Amino acid sequence: MADPRFFRRAKPISLADLAKIANATITGDVAPDRTFADVKALSEAGPEDVSFLDNKRYADTFSTSEAGACVVEAAYxxxxxxxxxxxxxxxxxxxYALIAAAFYPLQADESTNVSANAHVAASASVGDGARIEAGAVIQAHAEISAGVHISSGVVVGPGVVVGTGTRIGPNTCLSHCLIGDRVIIHGGVNIGQDGFGFALSPAGHHKVPQLGRVIIEDDVEIGANTTIDRGAGPDTVVGAGTKIDNLVQIAHNVRIGKGCIIVSQVGISGSTEIGDFVMIGGQAGLTGHLKVGSRSKIAAQSGVMRNVDPGGTIGGSPAKPMRDWLKEVALVDRLVKNKNR
Amino acid sequence: MADPRFFRRAKPISLADLAKIANATITGDVAPDRTFADVKALSEAGPEDVSFLDNKRYADTFSTSEAGACVVEAAYxxxxxxxxxxxxxxxxxxxYALIAAAFYPLQADESTNVSANAHVAASASVGDGARIEAGAVIQAHAEISAGVHISSGVVVGPGVVVGTGTRIGPNTCLSHCLIGDRVIIHGGVNIGQDGFGFALSPAGHHKVPQLGRVIIEDDVEIGANTTIDRGAGPDTVVGAGTKIDNLVQIAHNVRIGKGCIIVSQVGISGSTEIGDFVMIGGQAGLTGHLKVGSRSKIAAQSGVMRNVDPGGTIGGSPAKPMRDWLKEVALVDRLVKNKNR
Amino acid sequence: MADPRFFRRAKPISLADLAKIANATITGDVAPDRTFADVKALSEAGPEDVSFLDNKRYADTFSTSEAGACVVEAAYxxxxxxxxxxxxxxxxxxxYALIAAAFYPLQADESTNVSANAHVAASASVGDGARIEAGAVIQAHAEISAGVHISSGVVVGPGVVVGTGTRIGPNTCLSHCLIGDRVIIHGGVNIGQDGFGFALSPAGHHKVPQLGRVIIEDDVEIGANTTIDRGAGPDTVVGAGTKIDNLVQIAHNVRIGKGCIIVSQVGISGSTEIGDFVMIGGQAGLTGHLKVGSRSKIAAQSGVMRNVDPGGTIGGSPAKPMRDWLKEVALVDRLVKNKNR
Structure with a gap:
């Protein structure tokens, strides 16, 4: 079972209830009231555990697993x-995700209140059931909605709005932003600082006031130490349900659509617009003022310098259609091998 | 207008005053005492707004804009x-930057003093008008100059010097460093930790004491979550007026000249020396012990493994002169296309 | 000498003692009881200083150095x-590292105790001689071992264990992890947040509970603003003696062996396993579920998409054996030059 220092397991759950939780249908010769105690990987699960098969690579492991129950497609x-x-x-x-969450529900906070060691400005508002931990700082006129969890060391700047049920990890800094409901922001994130905007000149680079905000819509998740600059005039926007990994950079005026997946260490330059359900692999970089169509996919480490068509798949640096990039990789390999002979 | 939760707009400004602020000459048939109220983008501005044209891509937008006034080159x-x-x-x-700053001046701090919830060592000094927010920690013998703004959660280590008028964003950590005047350091930055220096050996890697400092000269700006290691013996130096974006890594002993622009996620390895007014695109990486000449330009995602001539422009990984890199990109494209036929 | 604001130098040390400290043999016509006062680079050292020669590039500097003593191989x-x-x-x-550490020993903490301005949960345990600075937060049931140094602004989550003599830099956040002995973690690091795990679907991406931990073994060093996600079920593990630089991303379930060197801005995707004494250059990216053999070397900016053999050396993106990559680079250079003619 998961380390009880960090995770609290719920009581055993019957097969019938597991089926309801997972929206699954029971098959096999097991009584629906039989209970299961935990979730585990196929190779480690025993008779009391529930496991899952999601990747055909593990089909053999499935066939020999000792798991008492398994979430699986009918074909297997x-x-x-x-x-x-x-x-x-x-x-x-x-x-599996739903069942695991049932066995390990988000721990009820031991206290749902504001620590005496948090620093909350008199003009800030704090909703019902919000939890603000020791060392957090909530500045003037900030609005913390009901059920929000603000971890230790978080700094919420003046006027910032944090929506219902949102959780903010330790030492994250928010300014000049409006955060939606049920958002998860991990630790060390910086949102809303002014963007990298300068009028360049040999006499010195002059800072251009950044007068926009950052808008984080509902159900977004943002990984640790990620940075999101506020807009220069327009806002920087992250659309509902988009998931952003650790150490990602999002520059001023960027607009990201709904349901996107942005993997660690990606960098998106100023004013680039990204559609819905776009997937961007780790360490990819996008230059500024691009339009990236919905449902497109950008391979890890790509260097994107042109617009991307909706549904397109690209790779390489500079990035090109995936098909051409794979050909390029194969062609160069062949040239090197011919040279070897 | 900019969100009043985050920005406070000044009173309207006359055309004559705007011309003075922007060092511009008035033309057109408008009375010099007519006032304007705000700044906006060309496409959004109305009769009361000032806009600007800086990029010929927007010349058509300029021609149809409803902006009451516009900063523009004579040619347009x-x-x-x-x-x-x-x-x-x-x-x-x-x-435009000067005018925008006139409409939205840096907000006068509501309080210019040291929060009762900041932790300032008795041996530290704090200059006139310095502001130190709740939760900040100023350690022994640190010197905070006049007019400095230290945000919540900042940790200023023993002996660190912060120059006049410098602003430090939330949760930034400074140690073993001397920070100049009018520097802007955003949140989550780490400056002065000891560099990645080890005497490698199969028996274990032995840490080498890092006995240098970090020197940040006047008017530098440093983006969120950037890291700058202190020198191993010599200092790590960032020259006056250089602007560094978010999530940049600067290793020990690196020396950066004046007026450079270093875009997000760049990494500069140990002991590399960079001249003045160098521009480095996002995600570029430079190996150690290089010399990069003044006024050179390094494209985004470049992998720089050799010295760069003053004024040179390079790209690719490994990086080469831009001209050769562009040829390489075109040549490979052509080979793939020929193969397709 | 190193800036006394930041470093405290010990008393002069005799040549005989220096030899013992460095496990070296004295040669030359100098009395073993002659004392030396400091360490310096060859080009800056004077008669009272100890220097070293480790790189043949500096052999000429060595021959003309005024250093009073020098650590050097017999051949020179x-x-x-x-x-x-x-x-x-x-x-x-x-x-040299040993001698430098003798001249500049880790400063004895002025106080070895818990600051009245730290927030330590009643159920947490704090070992003998541990130091916890102002503004640090130690949450329920955390175990801080003897001799640990917790800097200002650090957040140690519930149940976290920190081993003997470990030092944690300012504003670092630890959760769901067990940290070994003599570990050094720099500032701004985030360890133990839940990984980037989602069941993707057009209806929205569903978060998958992350039920593992992060295990940091003894003598590991972790650079500023690095992020390490906890395991999804298995643990994320960093092996003993491994050194990790700044701004590195380590995803869930990654297992890193002993004695590895991982340079700044590297990203390692989920479930990848890395052997012992592997070296990974800056900005390299590794996809998930790979096996990287012991003592292999991965060049900076590599894009690793396949398993790496033990002892292998690879480079390029996508990465290939170094020999082939160098050939590829040379071949492309030649094609471009031929084209030029």
Whole structure:
């Protein structure tokens, strides 16, 4: 089981309830009221554990697993070991996520209140059930909504709005921004500082006032030590449900659509607009003023210098259509090999 | 207008005063005592707003803009819509920056003093008008000059000197460093920790004492979550007026000249020396012990493994003269296309 | 000498004692009881200083140096200037490191105790001689071992264990992790937040509970603003003696062996396993689920998409054996030059 120093496990759950939780159908010769105690990987699970199969690479492990129950697609049912309860689902990884969350619910906070060692400005508002830990600083006129969790060391700047149920990790700094509901921001994140805007000149670079904000819509997640600059005049926007990993840089005026996945160490330059459900691999860089179409995919380490068509897939630096990039890689390999002969 | 939760706008300003502020000359048929209320982008500005044209891509937008006044080069004057007041300038973006700063001056701090919830060592000194926010920690013998703004959560280590008028963003950590005047350091920055110096050995890597400092000269700006290691014996130096973006890594003994522009996620390895007015694009990496000449330009994502000539422009990984890199990119494209046929 | 604001120098040390400290043998015509006062680079050292020669590039500097003593390999002894005391060693950089540490020992903390301005939960334990600075937060049931130094602004989450003699830099955040003995973690580091794990779906990305921990073994060093996510079920592990630079990203379930060197801005994707004594250059990126063999070397900016053999050396993006990559670079250079003609 998960280390009890860090995780608190709920009581055992019956197979029938697991099926409801995971939106799955039970098959196999197991009583629906049989209970299970925990979640584990296929190779480590025992009779009391629930596991899942989501990747065909692990199909053999599935066939020999000792897991008592498994969330799995119907197509694999006939490869299950005998005695295993099957929770048949079209989305087994999602099913597993729901079951794991049932076994390890977000821990009820021991206290749902404002620490005596937090520094909350008199003009700030704090909603019902909000928790503000020791050492956090909430500045003038900030609005902390109901159910928000502000960790130690967080600095919420003047006027910032944090929506209902949002959680902010330790030592994160928010300024000049409006944060939606159910957002998760990890530790060390910096949102709303003024962007990298200068009128360049041999006599010295002159700072250009940055008069926009950062808007983080509902259900966004932002990884540790990521930085998001506020807009120069327009806002910088991260659309609902978008998930951003650690150490990502998002420059001023960038607009990111809904449901995007942005992996660690990506950098997005100023004023670039990204559609919905775009996926950007780790360490990719995008220059400024681009338009990246919805549902496009950008490979890790790409250097994107041109607009990307909706649904397109690109790679390389400078980036090109994935098909051409793969050809390029193969061609260069072949040239080197010919040279070797 | 900019969100009043975050920005406080000054009173309207007359055209004559705007011309003085921007070092511009008035043309057009508008009374010099007519006042303007705000700054806005060309496409959004109305009769009361001042805008600017700095990029010929937006010349058409300029011609149809409803802005009451616009900072613009003389060459574009004849394309202005009728009724628009023109503020003619050789440096319109700089002119705009000055005007925007006049409309939105740095907010006078509500309090210019040391928070009762800051932790300031008895042996530290704090200059006149310095502001130290709740939760900041100023350690032994640190010197905070007049007019400095230290945000919440900042940690200023023993002996550190912070120059006049410098502003330090929240949760930034300073140690073993001397910071100049009018420097801006954003949140989450780490300056002065000991560099990555080890005597490597199969028996274990032995830490080498790092006995230098970090020197940040006047008018430098440093972006959020950037890291600058102190020197191993010599100092790590960032020259006056240099602007560094977010998430940049600067290793021990690096010396950066004056007026450089270093974009987000750049990494500069130990002991590399960079001249004056060098521009380094995002995510570029420089190996150690290089010399990069003044006024050179390094493209985004470059991998720089050799010295760079003064005034040179390079790109690619490994980096080469820009001309050769562009040829390489075109050549590979052509090879792939020929292969396609 | 090093800036006394930041470093405190010990008393002069005799040549005989220096030899013992550095495990070196004395040669040259200098009395073993002669004392030396400081360490300096070859070009700056004077008669009272100890220097070192570790890189043949500096052999000429060595021959003309005025250093009173020098740690050097036997092969260079005959190139020493007359009058210089030689400390002959097979590992002169290590010898220097030991001598520098003797001249500048880690400063005895002025106070070895818990600041009245730290926030330590009643259920947390704090070992003998541990120092916890102002503004640090130690949450419920955390265990701080003897001799630990916790800097200002650090947040130690519930249940976290910090081993003996470990030092944690300012504003670092630890959760869901077990930290070994004699570990050094610089400022702004985030360890133990939950990894980037989602069940992706057009209806929205669903967060998958991350039930593992981060295990940092003994003698590890972790650079400023680095991020290490906790495991999804298995743990994320950093092996004993591994040194990690600034701004590195380590994703969930990654296992890093012993004695590795991981340079700044590297990104390692989920579930990748890295052997012992692996060296990874700056800004390299590794995709997930890879196996990287012991003693392999990965060049800076590499994009690693396949397993790496033990002892292998690779470079490029996508990465290939170094030999092939160098050929590729040379070949492309030649094609461009031919084209030029």
């Amino acid at each position: 049912a006939n490869r299950a070991p005998s005695g295993m309860a099957l929770l048949i689902s079209d989305a087994p990884y999602l099913g | 004057a004849n394309r202005a819509p009728s009724g628009m007041a023109l503020l003619i300038s050789d440096a319109p973006y700089l002119g | 002894a005959n190139r020493a200037p007359s009058g210089m005391a030689l400390l002959i060693s097979d590992a002169p950089y290590l010898g």
